[in-house]
Each structure stands twice: as C-alpha cells, then as structure tokens.
Amino acid sequence: xxxxxxxxxxxxxxxxxxxxxxxxxxxxxxxxxxxxxxxxxxxxxxxxxxxxxxxxxxxxxxxxxxxxxxxxxxxxxxxxxxxxxxxxxxxxxxxxxxxxxxxxxxxxxxxxxxxxxxxxxxxxxxxx
Numbered sequence: 001x002x003x004x005x006x007x008x009x010x011x012x013x014x015x016x017x018x019x020x021x022x023x024x025x026x027x028x029x030x031x032x033x034x035x036x037x038x039x040x041x042x043x044x045x046x047x048x049x050x051x052x053x054x055x056x057x058x059x060x061x062x063x064x065x066x067x068x069x070x071x072x073x074x075x076x077x078x079x080x081x082x083x084x085x086x087x088x089x090x091x092x093x094x095x096x097x098x099x100x101x102x103x104x105x106x107x108x109x110x111x112x113x114x115x116x117x118x119x120x121x122x123x124x125x126x127x128x
Contacts, residue, residue, distance in 0.1 A: 017092035018084055025053075025081040028074055032056045035065035053078055069105035076103040 037043040061071035
C-alpha cells in the first residue's frame with residue numbers, strides 16, 4: 001500500500017507532541033516494513049511483526065532501503081520514542097525537538113528552515 005505524505009500529515013496533525021512522536025514512529029516503521037517487503041524475494045518469510053524496530057532499521061540501512069543519514073535520524077527518533085513510551089507524564093520538550101531536528105540530514109533541515117517551522121513536526125522527516 002502506497003504511503004501518501006498527505007495521509008501522514010493529516011494523521012499527525014491531531015494531538016500533542018507526544019501523540020505526534022508515537023504516531024510518527026509508527027509511520028516510519030510502516031515505511032521501513034514496506035521497503036523491506038518490496039525488496040524481498042519472499043516477503044512472507046520476513047515475519048516483520050517479530051523484529052525489533054532497531055533490527056528493522058539496521059537491516060533497511062544494510063540493504064540500502066534507508067540511507068545512513070536517515071538511519072541515524074530514525075535511531076534518534078526511536079530513542080526519543082522509547083523515553084516517552086515508558087512514562088505516562090512525559091512531555092516532549094523544545095530541546096528534544098531541536099535535538100531531533102539536528103539529527104536530520106541537511107536536505108531535510110533545509111526544507112524545514114525554508115518552511116519557517118520553529119518546532120519541526122516529525123512527519124516532515126520521512127517520505128516514501
């Protein structure tokens with residue numbers, strides 16, 4: 001199923017930063033899953049539902065589905081999501097958003113700067 005950035009933006013525009021973080025992580029995982037399936041000769045053998053997120057990122061980077069700059073940013077997103085996922089009262093700070101934005105490849109940082117986004121939404125980071 002093709003991923004449309006308009007669907008991602010619509011889905012992520014609802015809710016606070018924590019909600020955006022969790023949903024954004026899910027969208028990134030979906031994109032990685034689809035990329036791994038697309039290059040596989042036997043996708044049913046992947047059993048991606050049993051793979052850890054970090055394993056998927058590592059495999060996607062190793063196979064060239066995700067370039068290394070994006071893999072670094074995805075790992076940063078995963079670390080932030082893991083911090084948030086284990087605390088009910090977690091609030092994603094401005095500093096965390098800026099730190100994540102700095103982990104993005106320069107091309108994506110430029111896009112964010114051109115749009116004048118002060119706190120970059122996570123959904124602008126990855127498109128298929």
